[in-house]
Amino acid sequence: MNAPRKSLFTPGPRTRARNRAEARFRAFALAAILAALAFLALLLAIIAHKGAPAFRQSYLTLTVDLPAEKLDPKGRRDPADLARVKTFKYAPLLDAALERALAEAGGENPFAKPKKLRALLSRGAPAQLRARVLAEPGLIGGRITLRFLASARLDGYLKGRVTRESLARERKFTPAHLDVADTLRAAGLLETRFNLAFLTGSDASESRPEAAGIGTAALGTLAMMLVVLALALPIGVAAALYLEEFAPGNRLTDLIEVNISNLAAVPSIVFGILGLALFIRFAGLPQSAPLVGGLVLTLMTLPRIIIPARAALRAVPPSIREAALGVGASRMQTVLHHVLPLALPGILTGTIIGMAQALGETAPLLLIGMIGFVATNPPATPAEALLAPNSAMPAQIYEWARRADPAWYERAWGGIILLIGFLLLMNLAAILLRRRFERRW
Amino acid sequence: MKNDSQDPKITAKNVNVWYGDNHAIKDVSVDISDRMVTAFIGPSGCGKSTFLRCINRMNDTIPTCRVEGDLRLDGEDIHDARVDPVELRARVGMVFQKPNPFPKSIYENVAYGPRIHGLARSRAELDEIVEKSLRRAALWDEVKDRLQAPGTGLSGGQQQRLCIARAVATGPEVLLMDEPASALDPIATAQIEELIDELGRSIAVVIVTHSMQQAARVSQRTAFFHLGNLVEYGETDQIFTNPADSRTEAYITGRIG
Ligand SMILES: Nc1ncnc2c1ncn2[C@@H]1O[C@H](COP(=O)(O)OP(=O)(O)OP(=O)(O)O)[C@@H](O)[C@H]1O
Numbered sequence: 030m031n032a033p034r035k036s037l038f039t040p041g042p043r044t045r046a047r048n049r050a051e052a053r054f055r056a057f058a059l060a061a062i063l064a065a066l067a068f069l070a071l072l073l074a075i076i077a078h079k080g081a082p083a084f085r086q087s088y089l090t091l092t093v094d095l096p097a098e099k100l101d102p103k104g105r106r107d108p109a110d111l112a113r114v115k116t117f118k119y120a121p122l123l124d125a126a127l128e129r130a131l132a133e134a135g136g137e138n139p140f141a142k143p144k145k146l147r148a149l150l151s152r153g154a155p156a157q158l159r160a161r162v163l164a165e166p167g168l169i170g171g172r173i174t175l176r177f178l179a180s181a182r183l184d185g186y187l188k189g190r191v192t193r194e195s196l197a198r199e200r201k202f203t204p205a206h207l208d209v210a211d212t213l214r215a216a217g218l219l220e221t222r223f224n225l226a227f228l229t230g231s232d233a234s235e236s237r238p239e240a241a242g243i244g245t246a247a248l249g250t251l252a253m254m255l256v257v258l259a260l261a262l263p264i265g266v267a268a269a270l271y272l273e274e275f276a277p278g279n280r281l282t283d284l285i286e287v288n289i290s291n292l293a294a295v296p297s298i299v300f301g302i303l304g305l306a307l308f309i310r311f312a313g314l315p316q317s318a319p320l321v322g323g324l325v326l327t328l329m330t331l332p333r334i335i336i337p338a339r340a341a342l343r344a345v346p347p348s349i350r351e352a353a354l355g356v357g358a359s360r361m362q363t364v365l366h367h368v369l370p371l372a373l374p375g376i377l378t379g380t381i382i383g384m385a386q387a388l389g390e391t392a393p394l395l396l397i398g399m400i401g402f403v404a405t406n407p408p409a410t411p412a413e414a415l416l417a418p419n420s421a422m423p424a425q426i427y428e429w430a431r432r433a434d435p436a437w438y439e440r441a442w443g444g445i446i447l448l449i450g451f452l453l454l455m456n457l458a459a460i461l462l463r464r465r466f467e468r469r470w
Numbered sequence: 471m472k473n474d475s476q477d478p479k480i481t482a483k484n485v486n487v488w489y490g491d492n493h494a495i496k497d498v499s500v501d502i503s504d505r506m507v508t509a510f511i512g513p514s515g516c517g518k519s520t521f522l523r524c525i526n527r528m529n530d531t532i533p534t535c536r537v538e539g540d541l542r543l544d545g546e547d548i549h550d551a552r553v554d555p556v557e558l559r560a561r562v563g564m565v566f567q568k569p570n571p572f573p574k575s576i577y578e579n580v581a582y583g584p585r586i587h588g589l590a591r592s593r594a595e596l597d598e599i600v601e602k603s604l605r606r607a608a609l610w611d612e613v614k615d616r617l618q619a620p621g622t623g624l625s626g627g628q629q630q631r632l633c634i635a636r637a638v639a640t641g642p643e644v645l646l647m648d649e650p651a652s653a654l655d656p657i658a659t660a661q662i663e664e665l666i667d668e669l670g671r672s673i674a675v676v677i678v679t680h681s682m683q684q685a686a687r688v689s690q691r692t693a694f695f696h697l698g699n700l701v702e703y704g705e706t707d708q709i710f711t712n713p714a715d716s717r718t719e720a721y722i723t724g725r726i727g
């Protein structure tokens with residue numbers, strides 16, 4: 030007897046059970062991805078919210094009188110004489126300028142001493158004015174309109190971080206200052222604008238968060254990354270090529286393989302200690318130098334490049350090697366002409382991901398003195414960029430995050446935005462390189 | 471036969487091959503003559519490919535593979551320490567069982583060998599070699615308008631002919647062909663057989679095939695392998711009309727295999 034004829038249009042019970050299982054599995058997978066995306070979105074939203082204010086900064090525009098009797102008592106305009114007038118002599122000029130600006134704006138100084146107004150300005154303002162005068166002594170005797178950084182408190186007020194309530198217990202910066210600020214702002218003398226100095230500037234002393242920038246530390250990071258790229262990529266690829274294509278399959282090779290795998294899992298601070306012992310104590314390289322940081326990060330990154338590079342080489346089908354050997358290519362020709370080009374996308378992706386890890390690495394920098402170093406001068410030459418003491422972006426962020434004033438917090442978050450921006454750029458580069466080199470045949 | 475009296479091009483004496491513990495070739499001895507086509511036949515897994523790959527030392531690349539015995543090309547031991555396998559493979563070309571074109575253009579696939587061996591002095595000469603090789607492999611008409619297209623984008627049979635073109639482009643003295651026509655239609659097969667016939671007039675050709683008719687058509691000598699043993703080796707006519715061994719007879723009449 031024939032089995033009853035089944036229709037294609039009605040799936041059997043086994044098929045239906047399989048389809049239900051598949052639907053459940055897909056729902057789980059989708060939920061997992063959505064959860065991951067939600068966390069990521071939350072993280073990015075928090076970072077953007079906290080860090081965005083660092084990219085804007087408040088400035089006061091003041092017209093300052095430069096009386097000759099104060100700045101050049103001898104009246105000779107001799108640079109040596111001018112240089113003898115120190116910064117603190119310039120501060121009262123700013124006080125006066127503030128008082129006059131306030132009066133012109135229709136307000137009056139609520140304080141008995143004009144000096145009290147000074148808290149509105151960055152502590153660096155007198156130095157800025159002095160530098161300007163020394164650069165152009167002809168200004169003496171006249172007046173000059175300059176834009177000065179507002180103090181961190183005032184900046185915080187404009188950004189909503191500082192309120193009258195939060196000032197209740199402060200003595201230097203009081204709600205009365207905020208009244209003055211409101212008046213100046215109404216007169217258009219106080220404004221918030223894009224903070225280029227945050228991107229290009231250097232770290233500032235602990236009392237001037239408004240003047241701090243991450244540019245110099247970013248140069249330190251850049252120098253380190255160049256060292257890592259220049260050393261880790263060729264050494265890593267050569268090592269991977271040797272192990273994968275040439276090494277005899279003996280005990281020694283096995284030992285090397287195990288060691289490389291283990292090195293990839295060694296905590297990064299251990300590499301920091303190694304760097305301290307090897308590069309600074311033994312080789313006598315300078316402390317806090319990006320060159321040393323780059324060398325330490327190279328040691329750390331090497332296994333992280335070798336492992337994916339070997340995986341990429343292993344993924345090249347053996348038939349390609351046979352084809353090349355079969356037409357009489359040498360092993361090196363086989364590797365260079367056929368295997369390496371096919372493995373290149375994977376190798377480059379691995380390299381960039383390894384470098385991205387190195388970019389965010391903080392712990393090893395602690396031991397070689399790149400954390401806590403206040404880099405106030407950007408390096409002038411490439412040699413200086415490598416050898417002069419500097420900090421690095423993650424180290425700078427760490428340093429800012431542990432300073433007391435909440436204004437530093439804002440800087441740290443802003444630095445994190447830049448760091449993530451760099452990471453995204455590197456990952457984008459990885460994707461583009463992949464696309465560029467990946468052959469679809 | 472046209473050349474009985476000459477020295478053999480390749481001599482194998484007591485060749486044994488192991489893959490780990492698997493004894494794949496057992497004590498095989500053959501002489502392969504120059505200017506002649508030799509066919510290897512036998513059931514799947516009997517070791518035809520393995521033995522073929524011994525001749526150009528391709529088995530060196532398989533870590534588990536161990537080859538013992540005496541193999542000579544023109545009387546010189548190919549396992550001698552002074553022999554550079556790269557040199558050997560340049561002289562002994564190979565078409566693999568599975569088509570394995572380079573993931574490069576059709577042109578590059580054929581030009582690669584001549585280029586690394588410095589066979590062409592100019593671009594024009596190289597173009598000529600490429601065209602001639604593709605014509606001989608009966609592929610030229612199909613690809614002449616898309617030489618820069620990827621070789622891996624060709625059909626299975628076209629890839630097989632591309633690999634043949636690649637192998638003949640270097641002008642080898644010995645050509646080892648592992649089932650070179652397994653994926654070809656009758657017309658392309660006939661063209662490849664014509665090529666084999668033509669090559670067999672000037673060099674030694676060894677061809678592995680599962681088609682008795684093909685072996686009978688193109689070869690002058692035939693070797694029958696069974697379970698790693700060389701069961702019978704002799705004139706093709708002899709093997710097909712009057713085999714000495716019962717296993718050979720069973721195989722060619724389709725009773726084992
Ligand atoms: N790379 C390898 N590693 C391990 N064993 C292998 C390998 N290649 C072949 N063998 C074994 O060697 C024996 C002979 O294989 P071989 O490929 O030479 O057979 P063949 O005669 O070419 O068969 P076919 O006609 O199917 O191509 C088989 O038992 C196979 O399992």
Ligand SMILES: [Mg+2]
Pocket residue numbers: 518519520567648
């Ligand atoms: Mg085979």
